[in-house]
Amino acid sequence: MKTHTHPLLQTLNAQQQAAVAAPDGPALVLAGPGSGKTRVLTHRIAWMLAEMRVAPWHVLAVTFTNKAAREMRARLDKMLGDDSAKSLTIGTFHAACARILRREAVAAGLSNNYLIFDTDDQLNVMKQVVKDLALDDKRYRPKSLLNAVSAAKNELIPPTAYPVQTYYDEVVARAYARYQDTLRKSDGLDFDDLLMETATLLRRDDLVRDKYRGRYRHLLVDEFQDTNMAQYVILHLLAQEHRSLYVVADEDQSIYSWRGADYRNIQRLREDFPEVQQHLLEENYRSTQVILDGAQAVIAQNTDRTPKHLFTRGRGGDRIMLHEAYDEREEADFVVREIMTLARSGYAYSDIAVMYRTNAQSRALEEACVRYNVPYRLIGATRFYARKEIKDVLAYLRLAQTPDDDVSFMRVVNVPTRGLGARTLAVVAEAANALEGSRFQGALHLLEQGTLASRATKALKTFVGMVTRWQQLRTEVSVAQLLDAILADTGYEGYVRDGSDDGESRWENIQALRAVVAEAPDVTLPEFLTDVALVADIDELSEEVRAVTFLTLHSAKGLEYPVVFLTGLEEGLLPHSRSMDSAQQVAEERRLLYVGMTRAEKRLYLTYAFRRGWGQYSSSGDPSAPSRFLSDLPDAVLDRPRRAKKRSETAGTRSWGASWRDSAVRTPATSSRAHTPAPAPQLHYRQGQRVRHTHYGEGIVLESQMDGRSEMVTVLFTNGIGAKRLLASMAPMEPISAH
């Protein structure tokens, strides 16, 4: 039997084989967590090339992140052995659409050098719109207007068709129209536009549609449950003829409905492609039986899902550790101490991940890591391309390409300060409005007229002159050289490097950007700007770090770790208080927990705190109840070290919620003292004290304790250096505050 198995299928289980070797035509692969869906996807592509005689350039595979795309391409590269992987189109929806629009700019009614506006730019545009329309920015907050606009775009609703039921809708419709206008005047598209414009183009233009149907005859989609309406329409339009649409989905991992993802697309697919072949992947290769049982127990409570029978060969396993902490500090303490124990027993720090619902929760964990000297890395904190200095430099580059980009113009027209204050800029804006043109055009006009005050004229001339020069330069030199010219012209280096360490690190960031540019000497400016906009992070792939990973439940999707800690399992946090209004939202919160639990391979910890310092943004005292989801976990999979195992009442939130009050042993005071021993009198430094170090600058003492006969002090330096453990008697450091 086995001897007849095709080499490509040999390492796969029966369900995977069936999915990989499925006949041509629409296919829906419903894959549980850890069931090898990425493997199936890559093997399917290899299968199509080898067995179905599909040419690689007819294949389009879409993923949701660049990282996923990169990984898929790398795997295929290895698997195929030749360079046919190079001819495959693998990328995010947005990247694929950006390429199509660039190529079909004329048909789409766009410029082929359009800029992509990120969230930050969008907000700037919308703020301007609110001002232009003289709206009250309290009642109509730019952010919520943008949400409405984004939702409309996801549903392919143009401004003219925006449904108006209430007065608020009416305002949204006006803001939407104006926003779109403003955006296009700057030759910009936002992320949603990339999808919407592509969908409408394919829908409207038969020629273009046929062209891409012919080009991308075989479509594959990862994380299909996260597609939105616009994405579905694109797929539908492209796949209608050849009907080779292969999608992988897991309804139970749908956690992005708040940004337009619609898992009902699975149902739509079944309706639009009634001949669709369905495959299940139910064998889990990741987790132990216990972890899988726990996760299943949680997700089973959701209705409106296809029940799956997930199983694993890994029998048994350690029970899921449940820990009730007194507060967030003690929770973090528990987690980090446990991590140290695990590290001593042979786990690498990189085997361990700590997950939470909100980013704010990372703080206590970081502090604990610093206290115990445990290395960690934080995922998704500040993104490289969102940094001020990077956005500034990118704004110059954008102006070199598109001087009419008002957002970039306003961003850097007076950076570094060159005497162009609010007054002058108001005149420029006025001139632009009169011309019905951009700020840049307005500025040009003013300079021609010579009506400005001489000081303002001089400053404006300098700026306009620079931009004009760059505009010329960009056609002659590489992006790297252009960047150098910009930095020299603006004196940006002197502006950022103000002598502070913060300034140094900002300059380093610019150097990093410079390095990225220099690495690809053939990339043109429009290409570079597109890449930058579509890539979240410069060092997305700094993996293999010897550190514990901290990340939100959302960013954990698709990852796996031998050990996982899920923290803050409390009512109000998970489910989040902002998601408790509707059953649908609570169901999504439950899926979030499910995603988190199923990231774990060997050991899973669930923790919650009796009270959380910043409670409901208000007073620091309200006790929090354990998450309702915890009561769905059967006792058989749980290990509760701090609590008696017997529970007479039926399992439920209530009975656990009272535990701290029941025992009444630990008052807040005793508890916190237990973790911060009163400093012994001979210590030179105290927790919370501000200090100045001759090399590292200013910082704050996180901990100071006697280690043998010497005082070890842990200081968190404020200027990006991070935490250091220092020997008090040796360090060139002084207290600068008394307490």
Place this chain on the structure above:
DNA sequence: TGACGCAAGTTTTTT
């Protein structure tokens, strides 16, 4: 133009 003080907003995130 820069520093300071007050108010308001705090889920999740890719592209």
Place this chain on the structure above:
DNA sequence: ACTTGCGTCA
């Protein structure tokens, strides 16, 4: 509680 953004004042 805490950050962040905006407006005012010097």
